[in-house]
Amino acid sequence: MAQRTAVIGVGQTYHRSKREDVSIAGLVREAAQRALEDAQMDWADIDAVVIGKAPDMFEGVVMPELYLAPALGAVGKPMIRVHTAGSVGGSTALVAAHLVASGTHERVLTVAFEKQSDSDAMWALSIPQPFSAPLLAGAGGYFAPIIRAYMRRSGAPDHIGIMVAVKDRKQALKNPYAHLHIEDISFEMVRDSIMLWDPVRYLETCPSSDGAAAMVLASEAVADRSSSGTPPAWIHGMAMRSEPTMFAGRDQVNPKAGQECAADVYRQAGITEPRREIDVAEVYVPFSWYEPMWLENLGFCAEGDGWKLTDAGATALDGGDIPWNCSGGVLSTNPIGASGMLRFLEAAMQVRGQAGEHQVETVRRSLGQAYGGGSQFFAMWVLGADKP
Amino acid sequence: MTRFAESTITFPYKRSLGPVVGAFMTALTDKRILGIRNGKDILVPPMEWDPTTGAELAPDFVEVGPVGTVESWTWVPTPSVQHPLQHAFAFALIRLDGATTPLLHAVDGGSSERMVEGLRVAPRWRGTRVGRIDDIICFVMGEVPETDGGDTGAAQEPVQRMDYHASITYRNPVPAATDRAVVASRNRRLLGLRCPRCERVYAGGKGYCPVDAVELGPECEVDLPTVGTITNFAIVTPVSYPGQTETEPFVRAFVLLDGTDVVIGYSPVIELPADEVRVGQRVAAVWASPAEEHDQEGGMGGAWGSLLGWMPNGEPDIDDPDLVNRIF
Numbered sequence: 001m002a003q004r005t006a007v008i009g010v011g012q013t014y015h016r017s018k019r020e021d022v023s024i025a026g027l028v029r030e031a032a033q034r035a036l037e038d039a040q041m042d043w044a045d046i047d048a049v050v051i052g053k054a055p056d057m058f059e060g061v062v063m064p065e066l067y068l069a070p071a072l073g074a075v076g077k078p079m080i081r082v083h084t085a086g087s088v089g090g091s092t093a094l095v096a097a098h099l100v101a102s103g104t105h106e107r108v109l110t111v112a113f114e115k116q117s118d119s120d121a122m123w124a125l126s127i128p129q130p131f132s133a134p135l136l137a138g139a140g141g142y143f144a145p146i147i148r149a150y151m152r153r154s155g156a157p158d159h160i161g162i163m164v165a166v167k168d169r170k171q172a173l174k175n176p177y178a179h180l181h182i183e184d185i186s187f188e189m190v191r192d193s194i195m196l197w198d199p200v201r202y203l204e205t206c207p208s209s210d211g212a213a214a215m216v217l218a219s220e221a222v223a224d225r226s227s228s229g230t231p232p233a234w235i236h237g238m239a240m241r242s243e244p245t246m247f248a249g250r251d252q253v254n255p256k257a258g259q260e261c262a263a264d265v266y267r268q269a270g271i272t273e274p275r276r277e278i279d280v281a282e283v284y285v286p287f288s289w290y291e292p293m294w295l296e297n298l299g300f301c302a303e304g305d306g307w308k309l310t311d312a313g314a315t316a317l318d319g320g321d322i323p324w325n326c327s328g329g330v331l332s333t334n335p336i337g338a339s340g341m342l343r344f345l346e347a348a349m350q351v352r353g354q355a356g357e358h359q360v361e362t363v364r365r366s367l368g369q370a371y372g373g374g375s376q377f378f379a380m381w382v383l384g385a386d387k388p
Numbered sequence: 389m390t391r392f393a394e395s396t397i398t399f400p401y402k403r404s405l406g407p408v409v410g411a412f413m414t415a416l417t418d419k420r421i422l423g424i425r426n427g428k429d430i431l432v433p434p435m436e437w438d439p440t441t442g443a444e445l446a447p448d449f450v451e452v453g454p455v456g457t458v459e460s461w462t463w464v465p466t467p468s469v470q471h472p473l474q475h476a477f478a479f480a481l482i483r484l485d486g487a488t489t490p491l492l493h494a495v496d497g498g499s500s501e502r503m504v505e506g507l508r509v510a511p512r513w514r515g516t517r518v519g520r521i522d523d524i525i526c527f528v529m530g531e532v533p534e535t536d537g538g539d540t541g542a543a544q545e546p547v548q549r550m551d552y553h554a555s556i557t558y559r560n561p562v563p564a565a566t567d568r569a570v571v572a573s574r575n576r577r578l579l580g581l582r583c584p585r586c587e588r589v590y591a592g593g594k595g596y597c598p599v600d601a602v603e604l605g606p607e608c609e610v611d612l613p614t615v616g617t618i619t620n621f622a623i624v625t626p627v628s629y630p631g632q633t634e635t636e637p638f639v640r641a642f643v644l645l646d647g648t649d650v651v652i653g654y655s656p657v658i659e660l661p662a663d664e665v666r667v668g669q670r671v672a673a674v675w676a677s678p679a680e681e682h683d684q685e686g687g688m689g690g691a692w693g694s695l696l697g698w699m700p701n702g703e704p705d706i707d708d709p710d711l712v713n714r715i716f
Contacts, residue, residue, distance in 0.1 A: 018404075019404065020404045020548055020549060021404070021406070021407070021548075022404060022406045022407075023403075023404060023405055023406030023408075023409055023436065024403075025406070025436060025437070026406040026407075026436055029436070029437065029444075033444075043441060043442035043443065044441065057397075057399075059401065059403070060399060060401040060403075060552060060554045070435075070437065070439040070440070070442065071436070071437055071442065072442060073441060073442025074442075075439065075440055075441075075442070115404070117402070117404070118401050118402060118403050118404070119399055119401050119402075120399075122627055123399060124399075138627075140622075140624075141622045141624045141640060141654075142622075142654075144622035144623075144624075145620035145621060145622050145642060145715050146715060148620055148621075148667075148712060149620060149712045149713050149715060152667075152709070152712040153709075153712065153713060194625060195623070195625065196624075196625050196627075197622050197623070197624055197625070198622065198623035198662075244598035244599065245598075246598065246653070246716045247588065247597075247598050247599045247716060248588045248589070248590070248649045248650065248651070248716060249588070249649065249716070250715075250716045251713075252715050252716065253713070
């Protein structure tokens with residue numbers, strides 16, 4: 001039986017398109033130090049460090065964990081690097097959680113980052129691969145046909161994607177850490193933005209951000225003794241799944257790995273009706289259409305009905321019964337390697353009552369989800385205010 | 389004999405340095421070398437944190453050197469183009485006078501016989517300095533710093549970012565299945581591989597089934613039709629970045645081959661403007677003429693050999709609501 005594990009500290013940077021004032025180490029330390037302060041701990045209190053980021057190509061520093069080990073106080077301690085493309089922030093948090101749940105360590109610091117301004121994500125995601133046709137299209141070109149398939153098979157009207165883009169940007173205005181603060185965001189502004197990857201408009205896509213996220217995960221004994229004054233967020237379930245990128249007959253719109261990952265997490269947490277039993281969710285939505293798609297994949301509704309929830313305002317912080325991405329989500333902040341961890345971290349903040357203006361009232365249970373690669377890596381956790 | 393295809397990846401990175409390394413680089417443009425105080429130690433190059441505890445260090449900079457002592461070294465007899473010097477040299481750990489930690493840099497030692505621990509060395513500065521570690525070309529023997537060429541002086545503004553032009557060349561072994569697919573494409577044949585376990589057919593020369601993880605050899609080859617239907621597409625409005633060769637919106641289409649379960653993804657289209665591409669459109673393969681010698685090596689980007697892309701063949705569209713789901 002796994003040991004009870006909780007989040008007892010969270011920290012993140014103020015995410016921006018360019019953090020030219022800091023080094024990579026400075027960026028990462030900013031988030032880590034805030035997490036330590038939140039947990040009322042110092043570097044010396046930490047037993048192990050687990051770090052994640054997206055491919056090294058984004059900054060051109062190969063294996064940055066080598067130089068970041070002393071920067072994160074990991075000298076003389078175990079340090080692990082996790083690598084699962086866009087889902088890496090989520091997988092990193094889970095590897096850290098496993099170190100506690102297995103009884104190996106009592107206090108684990110987990111950190112994820114990206115400093116996109118050092119290079120160009122469009123380039124880094126379009127480099128020539130051996131024996132493959134060049135895509136030259138970045139992530140959007142990859143996901144656009146999948147979104148078109150969802151729109152046609154579900155019969156979703158065109159305005160759903162625009163609604164999500166507006167909703168998440170409005171919610172970002174309540175999150176001081178969010179990268180995008182578009183004060184005058186409107187339906188018309190999104191609708192009239194250029195069609196970047198037909199059917200995906202410019203404002204229906206995520207930005208490129210510099211940023212980092214960090215959490216302190218602790219054993220039950222440590223969490224019970226914590227004097228920080230902020231309650232712990234207990235892990236009620238956690239899982240990862242993967243599947244191949246391409247094979248004949250693969251359902252890209254509703255990947256099986258995602259469905260099975262969700263089923264596993266819900267089983268651990270004893271959840272049978274996610275829409276009713278989860279109070280708030282932070283889900284990896286880098287293109288607005290992924291909200292209705294993941295509503296279905298994560299079992300919040302029947303297949304084909306995701307867009308109806310969005311259309312009815314069910315996912316809005318303001319008045320919705322299952323607010324999604326109250327922080328503004330990936331659509332408002334995207335330091336790629338950290339984006340998954342931000343979902344996990346925001347889920348913890350909601351349970352701990354730390355989310356400030358974007359806090360949902362009375363959160364007993366929250367969901368954090370990340371996906372990566374060609375929708376092939378999935379990582380999720382369910383957190384609760386009560387011990388599992 | 390395994391054949392290799394070469395590919396080079398390059399990118400002009402811009403790295404932000406932060407307040408501590410930024411101060412170090414700014415000082416280099418003024419031919420000064422800075423360390424940072426950490427208790428009794430002077431760390432060179434300066435760090436933002438105590439390397440043992442992770443604690444934040446105050447920006448208490450101390451000028452060191454520029455002359456120092458070699459503590460250890462290794463000889464580089466045949467440098468590559470990416471090495472700091474193009475003739476034989478030593479990489480050395482140099483403890484600059486006043487520092488408590490050594491700096492790793494190149495020493496132009498002439499021959500390995502002259503390299504000894506305890507050797508005194510001084511920097512050879514670049515005439516034009518921009519705030520990079522190679523503003524010091526290398527260290528030379530003796531106590532006297534040198535400057536190479538005319539000295540253009542210190543930077544006018546603090547150095548905050550560093551240009552780093554990365555380039556790496558890979559030699560990729562070409563799978564035999566890829567070679568066979570490319571050779572077949574010269575004869576306008578589209579080769580497929582049928583998995584003996586799951587019966588799925590894969591186009592091109594990947595040479596394995598990703599579902600069953602089995603190798604697909606020549607015995608699995610089948611000829612695929614060269615006519616099909618567009619199931620889905622992306623119209624990409626290109627944004628500018630290094631290596632992007634497209635300037636106008638372009639189409640990448642998914643083509644379901646007739647009578648098969650095979651979709652060829654992200655394919656170029658020919659004589660089909662972006663605003664005319666449709667789901668259900670009928671298309672035929674377009675091949676390079678033998679004279680064009682299109683990517684004869686079957687190397688980077690040449691997965692399909694002489695298959696250039698797909699062009700409307702004039703047949704009426706197919707109306708099937710399930711087509712759009714066929715992305716793979």
